[in-house]
Amino acid sequence: xxxxxxxxxxxxxxxxxxxxxxxxxxxxxxxxxxxxxxxxxxxxxxxxxxxxxxxxxxxxxxxxxxxxxxxxxxxxxxxxxxxxxxxxx
Amino acid sequence: xxxxxxxxxxxxxxxxxxxxxxxxxxxxxxxxxxxxxxxxxxxxxxxxxxxxxxxxxxxxxxxxxxxxxxxxxxxxxxxxxxxxxxxxxxxxxxxxxxxxxxxxxxxxxxxxxxxxxxxxxxxxxxxxxxxxxxxxxxxxxxxxxxxxxxxxxxxxxxxxxxxxxxxxxxxxxxxxxxxxxxxxxxxxxxxxxxxxxxxxxxxxxxxxxxxxxxxxxxxxxxxxxxxxxxxxxxxxxxxxxxxxxxxxxxxxxxxxxxxxxxxxxxxxxxxxxxxxxxxxxxxxxxxxxxxxxxxxxxxxxxxxxxxxxxxxxxxxxxxxxxxxxxxxxxxxxxxxxxxxxxxxxxxxxxxxxxxxxxxxxxxxxxxxxxxxxxxxxxxxxxxxxxxxxxxxxxxxxxxxxxxxxxxx
Amino acid sequence: xxxxxxxxxxxxxxxxxxxxxxxxxxxxxxxxxxxxxxxxxxxxxxxxxxxxxxxxxxxxxxxxxxxxxxxxxxxxxxxxxxxxxxxxxxxxxxxxxxxxxxxxxxxxxxxxxxxxxxxxxxxxxxxxxxxxxxxxxxxxxxxxxxxxxxxxxxxxxxxxxxxxxxxxxxxxxxxxxxxxxxxxxxxxxxxxxxxxxxxxxxxxxxxxxxxxxxxxxxxxxxxxxxxxxxxxxxxxxxxxxxxxxxxxxxxxxxxxxxxxxxxxxxxxxxxxxxxxxxxxxxxxxxxxxxxxxxxxxxxxxxxxxxxxxxxxxxxxxxxxxxxxxxxxxxxxxxxxxxxxxxxxxxxxxxxxxxxxxxxxxxxxxxxxxxxxxxxxxxxxxxxxxxxxxxxxxxxxxxxxxxxxxxxxxxxxxxxxxxxxxxxxxx
Numbered sequence: 001x002x003x004x005x006x007x008x009x010x011x012x013x014x015x016x017x018x019x020x021x022x023x024x025x026x027x028x029x030x031x032x033x034x035x036x037x038x039x040x041x042x043x044x045x046x047x048x049x050x051x052x053x054x055x056x057x058x059x060x061x062x063x064x065x066x067x068x069x070x071x072x073x074x075x076x077x078x079x080x081x082x083x084x085x086x087x088x089x
Numbered sequence: 090x091x092x093x094x095x096x097x098x099x100x101x102x103x104x105x106x107x108x109x110x111x112x113x114x115x116x117x118x119x120x121x122x123x124x125x126x127x128x129x130x131x132x133x134x135x136x137x138x139x140x141x142x143x144x145x146x147x148x149x150x151x152x153x154x155x156x157x158x159x160x161x162x163x164x165x166x167x168x169x170x171x172x173x174x175x176x177x178x179x180x181x182x183x184x185x186x187x188x189x190x191x192x193x194x195x196x197x198x199x200x201x202x203x204x205x206x207x208x209x210x211x212x213x214x215x216x217x218x219x220x221x222x223x224x225x226x227x228x229x230x231x232x233x234x235x236x237x238x239x240x241x242x243x244x245x246x247x248x249x250x251x252x253x254x255x256x257x258x259x260x261x262x263x264x265x266x267x268x269x270x271x272x273x274x275x276x277x278x279x280x281x282x283x284x285x286x287x288x289x290x291x292x293x294x295x296x297x298x299x300x301x302x303x304x305x306x307x308x309x310x311x312x313x314x315x316x317x318x319x320x321x322x323x324x325x326x327x328x329x330x331x332x333x334x335x336x337x338x339x340x341x342x343x344x345x346x347x348x349x350x351x352x353x354x355x356x357x358x359x360x361x362x363x364x365x366x367x368x369x370x371x372x373x374x375x376x377x378x379x380x381x382x383x384x385x386x387x388x389x390x391x392x393x394x395x396x397x398x399x400x401x402x403x404x405x406x407x408x409x410x411x412x413x414x415x416x417x418x419x420x421x422x423x424x425x426x427x428x429x430x431x432x433x434x435x436x437x438x439x440x441x442x443x444x445x446x447x448x449x450x451x452x453x454x455x456x457x458x459x460x461x462x463x464x465x466x467x468x469x470x471x472x473x474x475x476x477x478x479x480x481x482x483x484x485x486x487x488x489x490x491x492x493x494x495x496x497x
Numbered sequence: 498x499x500x501x502x503x504x505x506x507x508x509x510x511x512x513x514x515x516x517x518x519x520x521x522x523x524x525x526x527x528x529x530x531x532x533x534x535x536x537x538x539x540x541x542x543x544x545x546x547x548x549x550x551x552x553x554x555x556x557x558x559x560x561x562x563x564x565x566x567x568x569x570x571x572x573x574x575x576x577x578x579x580x581x582x583x584x585x586x587x588x589x590x591x592x593x594x595x596x597x598x599x600x601x602x603x604x605x606x607x608x609x610x611x612x613x614x615x616x617x618x619x620x621x622x623x624x625x626x627x628x629x630x631x632x633x634x635x636x637x638x639x640x641x642x643x644x645x646x647x648x649x650x651x652x653x654x655x656x657x658x659x660x661x662x663x664x665x666x667x668x669x670x671x672x673x674x675x676x677x678x679x680x681x682x683x684x685x686x687x688x689x690x691x692x693x694x695x696x697x698x699x700x701x702x703x704x705x706x707x708x709x710x711x712x713x714x715x716x717x718x719x720x721x722x723x724x725x726x727x728x729x730x731x732x733x734x735x736x737x738x739x740x741x742x743x744x745x746x747x748x749x750x751x752x753x754x755x756x757x758x759x760x761x762x763x764x765x766x767x768x769x770x771x772x773x774x775x776x777x778x779x780x781x782x783x784x785x786x787x788x789x790x791x792x793x794x795x796x797x798x799x800x801x802x803x804x805x806x807x808x809x810x811x812x813x814x815x816x817x818x819x820x821x822x823x824x825x826x827x828x829x830x831x832x833x834x835x836x837x838x839x840x841x842x843x844x845x846x847x848x849x850x851x852x853x854x855x856x857x858x859x860x861x862x863x864x865x866x867x868x869x870x871x872x873x874x875x876x877x878x879x880x881x882x883x884x885x886x887x888x889x890x891x892x893x894x895x896x897x898x899x900x901x902x903x904x905x906x907x908x909x910x911x912x913x914x915x916x917x918x919x920x921x922x923x
Contacts, residue, residue, distance in 0.1 A: 209704065211623065211626045221711050242773070246770065248771045253663065267682060267686065287631045290633075292636070355659065358654075428645075
């Protein structure tokens with residue numbers, strides 16, 4: 001699926017659909033720099049999230065991209081880094 | 090004290106049944122003869138020969154469980170988690186307050202999270218392997234309910250999962266009793282099954298045991314001359330089992346009774362000419378309980394509603410107890426057969442029958458005279474119930490029987 | 498363990514169907530040679546998948562004596578179980594016809610049941626995923642036996658003539674240990690005299706490969722299939738899926754001795770615990786596995802120092818290898834550094850629910866031969882895994898007591914102690 005950019009709203013939607021939302025976390029708040037772990041998402045939730053991003057944006061995240069991205073900002077950057085070159089090419 | 094003398098009590102019930110959510114709602118409906126069987130609503134069943142089921146209505150998992158758990162769990166796991174919560178609540182046990190290695194979870198399963206599995210199989214074959222969920226690796230498998238219940242409640246003691254079709258619900262409770270006898274403080278045991286999805290339905294119909302009569306009042310008639318198969322349902326029960334003296338010592342709110350005896354056999358290979366092992370399973374359970382047939386006040390029958398299987402069960406009961414010598418009932422005529430969830434639900438009904446001094450009815454059935462059973466039909470019967478026998482049989486010839494009795 | 502009931506349980510017959518050769522003899526020769534049976538998946542085209550290697554069984558149903566009807570109605574895993582049970586029964590020398598059938602039971606472990614049959618049949622009735630309302634007209638008559646895998650235990654019971662307590666035990670990847678532990682308990686408490694107990698799984702199907710791909714649990718070493726399973730090695734990156742079965746004849750010790758049976762080992766202790774932590778994740782401290790080991794040793798009345806060999810779970814995922822190493826140190830203390838520890842999954846892959854029983858077979862055969870099988874493919878150990886993992890080649894080693902462990906999804910951690918029945922108690 002062609003897409004210009006992967007945004008925080010995309011991530012929020014995918015997290016909710018794929019991994020649900022922790023009652024204690026406010027996903028709609030300013031979460032860009034909040035650890036995924038404090039938002040209630042552990043490795044399995046991140047794998048599901050990663051799989052959904054890969055399918056929707058037709059990219060392949062390498063194994064470390066998911067584990068190295070500790071916050072939404074880092075993950076969004078990692079995803080967009082894969083999207084932009086594809087658009088230029 | 091020798092391990093076989095350790096007495097194991099049931100102190101909490103968590104019920105999710107087609108005719109009632111929660112033990113008291115289920116019991117009130119069951120006493121009244123109120124059925125949960127109806128036309129399937131979860132998918133359009135028009136194209137299938139069997140169109141009735143015992144579906145649980147009004148269950149909203151999100152009202153009971155954390156949002157993070159929902160995407161990774163099949164419906165049967167959501168039901169089981171809630172039933173376990175209710176069983177703890179009923180027992181007035183807060184799992185966090187007990188030593189973690191002294192609590193276990195032992196459940197039975199028949200088909201795992203089959204609805205979840207259908208969705209992922211569909212994703213795999215219609216879209217490709219990348220579309221399979223990260224949760225598929227465990228959400229459908231048979232061990233998922235024991236695993237999720239242990240995680241939710243911090244239970245780190247001996248756990249387990251058995252699969253023996255509909256007999257499994259009793260096998261799980263027997264295994265729970267074994268663990269308590271070996272020193273485990275508390276075990277959550279029982280089963281919840283649900284596979285009312287098209288793929289599960291087609292697989293169930295392959296047994297040739299589902300009724301194709303689509304009139305809810307005539308579809309599932311065990312021990313009736315018109316018996317023509319069963320209606321399948323979803324749900325079951327989870328029970329809190331504790332060592333009796335420790336339950337008393339903590340001042341348990343109620344002790345429903347004891348798991349007093351258990352017996353299990355498998356029928357011989359089809360065509361061997363040897364007799365069914367059902368009677369033997371019943372005799373083993375009685376012997377294990379140190380009970381005589383006269384001690385048993387009611388039999389909760391397996392009630393297959395397949396003429397040959399009804400004949401075998403009626404014969405086993407009359408051979409052990411005598412003709413029309415013990416009241417027999419099948420409240421599962423109101424829920425359908427719940428696979429591994431069926432027998433734990435019957436155990437719950439047996440304990441509630443003991444508490445209230447009533448035998449719940451079997452509904453819709455006109456007992457065929459040749460079975461020679463005193464079947465409690467139409468409405469409940471007042472009776473002092475001190476001890477009950479629960480029978481469960483599974484496809485493939487599995488026979489299990491449990492004797493429960495009031496904890497004197 | 499004589500336990501509270503005074504009865505002791507021994508293994509008197511062994512059957513194995515494993516990758517690299519059917520039959521216990523071929524299995525042991527593979528292990529003692531340190532050969533691997535992993536290869537590129539051949540039963541379907543694995544190219545769309547992340548992980549493309551597996552340890553497959555070359556299983557000739559006709560040669561192994563299965564009838565056409567048996568093959569038709571049974572999933573591959575059930576076929577494994579039946580063939581393997583027949584081998585165990587023959588090996589035991591026990592005349593099953595002379596037994597009381599109600600005192601003879603069956604327990605078969607399986608993590609994923611008839612997953613292969615279900616995957617195939619789903620494709621048919623759904624028209625390859627096109628139909629949500631799948632078509633019952635295309636369903637095979639035995640589909641119900643795939644839906645509810647207790648059919649595996651019934652098939653084995655029918656094959657051996659057992660009519661006593663019979664069930665499938667399904668606790669994910671510890672099923673193979675738990676099924677044997679369950680059966681031993683039935684003999685000990687007096688509910689049965691003989692149990693045919695073991696496990697079988699045949700999970701190498703597209704749905705299973707895809708679901709492990711999704712969580713990156715399986716290896717991506719597709720370029721070197723024979724060396725893809727690398728437990729405890731720094732280069733490992735996931736397990737290699739396997740398939741197979743091992744089945745045992747279990748008897749009460751005194752009656753086995755009376756009939757002059759060959760006794761491989763006593764099931765001396767067994768315990769299972771849950772981590773109550775995560776469905777797939779493990780805490781690095783190994784606490785619950787250590788507790789299972791402690792209780793199993795306690796039941797066996799053996800001190801940690803009495804363990805001569807540890808048959809590890811050793812799946813070859815980073816989290817497992819570290820979790821397990823921590824559990825050994827926690828439960829065995831200093832002895833963890835002295836005792837040989839190895840993972841046969843390096844050779845036969847990880848057959849989910851079956852592997853626990855296959856590893857019991859390996860443990861019993863290690864005692865029988867006084868040889869410890871190696872961990873193949875272990876060239877550069879993970880620095881955090883610092884025990885003696887018996888790299889590459891088998892070792893001659895006097896083995897009187899073995900600890901075999903398993904760890905699986907759902908958080909289950911199980912441990913079993915096998916020992917010579919005439920050992921001295923601690």
